[in-house]
Every structure is written in C-alpha cells, then in structure tokens.
Amino acid sequence: MTSPDKIAKIETFRVPPRWLFVRVETEQGIVGWGEGTLEGHTEAIEGAYKDLAERFIGWDSDQIQNIWQHAYRARFYRGGPVLMSALSGLDIALWDIKGKRLGVPVHQLLGGRVRDRVKVYGWIGGDRPSDVVAGAEARRAQGFTAVKMNGTDGIGWVDSPALLQQVVERVQGVRALGLDVGVDFHGRVHKGMARQLAKVLESVQPLFIEEPLLPTQPEEIADLAKLVSTPIALGERLYSRFDFRPYLERRAIDIAQPDVRGVLESAFGSR
Ligand SMILES: [Mg+2]
Structure with missing residues (x-):
C-alpha cells in the first residue's frame, strides 16, 4: 500500500x-x-x-x-x-x-452522471417594476425560458392589498413575455401577508414560491403548503440533512434547494 x-x-x-x-x-x-x-x-x-x-x-x-x-x-x-x-x-x-x-x-x-443537460433559470431582481421587465427581456435574449424574481421589497405586518396586487402585476408582466417565473419571498414577508400573497399569486401560476417564510418556520410553511397549489421551494439557508428533516416530515416543501456550499456533502453518503 x-x-x-x-x-x-x-x-x-x-x-x-x-x-x-x-x-x-x-x-x-x-x-x-x-x-x-x-x-x-x-x-x-x-x-x-x-x-x-x-x-x-x-x-x-x-x-x-x-x-x-x-x-x-x-x-x-x-x-x-x-x-x-x-x-x-x-x-x-x-x-x-x-x-x-x-x-x-x-x-x-459519486455514481456517474445522470443528465447531459439541465434546465436553468436566470435571476432578475424585482423590487422595481421597470427593472423587472427589462431584466426579463435581457434574460430572454440570453436564451433563458425561465427567471426568478423577488416577490416584494418591504411590506408591513399588515399591509394594503394594493401592494399584493402590484406583485401579481409584476409577475404577470414577465409571464406576458413568454417566460416562466419563480418568485422568491426571501422570508421577508410576515405570515399573515405571506399567506395572502401566496394565495393571490396562484392566479399567475409561478413555477414555485421560494422561502415564503423564514427557514426557522417549518410548521408555518407546512400550513401554507396546505393552502396553496403553487410548489414551495426552500433550502439555501438549511445547512444539513438534519435541518431539512422537519420540512420533509411535514411535507412542507415541494422543491429542496440545497446549497452546495452548505449542505451537499452531508446529503451524500450514509451520514
Ligand atoms: Mg432565495
């Protein structure tokens, strides 16, 4: 040896x-x-x-x-x-x-490759409506068929339904370009408003909503998953398979988003 x-x-x-x-x-x-x-x-x-x-x-x-x-x-x-x-x-x-x-x-x-191609989306930001359409057009010109955008910037614990409507319109604007859209809430939206936002967004059929609440809220996200048909994505702020466990047990998410820097190794193998 x-x-x-x-x-x-x-x-x-x-x-x-x-x-x-x-x-x-x-x-x-x-x-x-x-x-x-x-x-x-x-x-x-x-x-x-x-x-x-x-x-x-x-x-x-x-x-x-x-x-x-x-x-x-x-x-x-x-x-x-x-x-x-x-x-x-x-x-x-x-x-x-x-x-x-x-x-x-x-x-x-690690077992050999599984795919030769993988579908990707491009990030377009999304706090300001004008940026969203310009960003989406630029991504489309690059060949993307899907993008991800912010749900909303600041939103109060209890806020106007008009704000929620603006988010829907921004997503609609991007969908109108022929692009599929994922909407990232970044855990910024308080539970009461997140529930409403997730509900109204159903009408524009996002690919998924991401971090609709904070990654410390598996119970609340599980509740949300029962309320809406939109797939729920989460995981970039979970750092091990142990962190994912409560989400899987509660069937709270549809798309696990492990970040390779934080969690991938612990997802491999027999740990
Ligand atoms: Mg994110």
Missing part, C-alpha cells in the same frame, strides 16, 4: 465582490479547489478555515469521510452557516484531489 498523501496546505482566496475559494494542496503536490462563500461573512469563513487548517494539515487527504466527521462532530458546536460553508468548501476540495489522484471526474466517484 502506498503511503498516504497528506494535506500540506489549506489557503483561502477572496474573489470580489463576494466569493471565497479554498485551495488545498497535498504533500505530493495535488491541488484541489472548493468554494466556501458565505455572502457578507467572508471574515468568519476565513476564521473557520484557520481552525480547519490547524486541525487537518497532516491528515490523509484521501480520508474525506473521516475528515468530514471529525470536523462536524468533534467539537461541541456544529452546523450553521459558517461552519458548514467552510467544511463544505474543504470537502469539495478533497473530492477534487481524489478525482485528480485517480484520474476521473468526481461524478464518477
């Missing part, structure tokens, strides 16, 4: 305006890259990587599971956006290294 190729270096690189990449190098000179971006919290992630570097330099770079388990479990605090984004980036880099060592794409190590 060959001797283990140990982790020699773990370094981070900021890429403005908001990305953070991690570069892992082994003693035999194999380099793997991962992403640990957590928008608006770059320094916190850099701090997390300092800790991960102290702990895992010298470990066998092939033991991805072992490293993941130790990083996740061997301290009192676990989970959450900072620790999981950093761990996910390290994990991606280690898979990159393993793929390079074995000379295969990482998907081959």
Whole structure:
C-alpha cells in the first residue's frame, strides 16, 4: 500500500465582490479547489478555515469521510452557516484531489452522471417594476425560458392589498413575455401577508414560491403548503440533512434547494 498523501496546505482566496475559494494542496503536490462563500461573512469563513487548517494539515487527504466527521462532530458546536460553508468548501476540495489522484471526474466517484443537460433559470431582481421587465427581456435574449424574481421589497405586518396586487402585476408582466417565473419571498414577508400573497399569486401560476417564510418556520410553511397549489421551494439557508428533516416530515416543501456550499456533502453518503 502506498503511503498516504497528506494535506500540506489549506489557503483561502477572496474573489470580489463576494466569493471565497479554498485551495488545498497535498504533500505530493495535488491541488484541489472548493468554494466556501458565505455572502457578507467572508471574515468568519476565513476564521473557520484557520481552525480547519490547524486541525487537518497532516491528515490523509484521501480520508474525506473521516475528515468530514471529525470536523462536524468533534467539537461541541456544529452546523450553521459558517461552519458548514467552510467544511463544505474543504470537502469539495478533497473530492477534487481524489478525482485528480485517480484520474476521473468526481461524478464518477459519486455514481456517474445522470443528465447531459439541465434546465436553468436566470435571476432578475424585482423590487422595481421597470427593472423587472427589462431584466426579463435581457434574460430572454440570453436564451433563458425561465427567471426568478423577488416577490416584494418591504411590506408591513399588515399591509394594503394594493401592494399584493402590484406583485401579481409584476409577475404577470414577465409571464406576458413568454417566460416562466419563480418568485422568491426571501422570508421577508410576515405570515399573515405571506399567506395572502401566496394565495393571490396562484392566479399567475409561478413555477414555485421560494422561502415564503423564514427557514426557522417549518410548521408555518407546512400550513401554507396546505393552502396553496403553487410548489414551495426552500433550502439555501438549511445547512444539513438534519435541518431539512422537519420540512420533509411535514411535507412542507415541494422543491429542496440545497446549497452546495452548505449542505451537499452531508446529503451524500450514509451520514
Ligand atoms: Mg432565495
């Protein structure tokens, strides 16, 4: 058996305006890259990587599971956006290294690719009505057939039905261009208004509504799922399969949106 190729270096690189990449190098000179971006919290992630570097330099770079388990479990605090984004980036880099060592794409190590093509949507913002149509036209010109937009900017705990109607009209404006539309509430809308907004939006048939409430509200989102026919999407602020659990148990969401930096590794394998 060959001797283990140990982790020699773990370094981070900021890429403005908001990305953070991690570069892992082994003693035999194999380099793997991962992403640990957590928008608006770059320094916190850099701090997390300092800790991960102290702990895992010298470990066998092939033991991805072992490293993941130790990083996740061997301290009192676990989970959450900072620790999981950093761990996910390290994990991606280690898979990159393993793929390079074995000379295969990482998907081959995870069961082989499933698709040759995947449908995507483009983000168009959406707080201001004029921006929405211009943004949607630009996306259409790029070849997109679907876009995602903000539901609404600020909205009071109890607010005018006219505001809700404006959201419907903005979505209608984009649908009129022949595009399908996902509407992201960003968890900004209080429950009473979110319920109404979700209800009135049904008439313009969004592809889905995203984070109709905060990701701390699985019960309330489950209630909402019973009220509307529109598929409910959520997951970019859930950081492990454990965080997804209450949503799945309550059948609260139709579309899980795991963010690769936070949750993907923990969704794989037998953890
Ligand atoms: Mg979102």
